[in-house]
Amino acid sequence: MQQLLCHQEHAGEDRGPGSGHVGQAGRPEARVTGIKALYESELVDARRVLDETIRERAKFQIEIGKLQAELDELSKRSCMWVHTSMVCSLTKSL
Numbered sequence: 001m002q003q004l005l006c007h008q009e010h011a012g013e014d015r016g017p018g019s020g021h022v023g024q025a026g027r028p029e030a031r032v033t034g035i036k037a038l039y040e041s042e043l044v045d046a047r048r049v050l051d052e053t054i055r056e057r058a059k060f061q062i063e064i065g066k067l068q069a070e071l072d073e074l075s076k077r078s079c080m081w082v083h084t085s086m087v088c089s090l091t092k093s094l
Helices: 002-014 028-093
Strands: none
Touching: none
């Protein structure tokens, strides 16, 4: 396999345009370089999406914290209201 690749590389150097040879784009190094560029581009996109997701998650965690605090406060008020109502009912009945 290595000999075949080596032969193809040298054959590409000896032939000019119009000879029917695929040229530089057909060389294994060119294909590897192209695949590497595509991979790196996808990797950059994946990192960007990951960064956006991390920022959104942080915003949601802050919002959850605020909503939890609000729920706790409303629960306390509700308990106080129920307790006060029960005390008022008991004192009226006495």
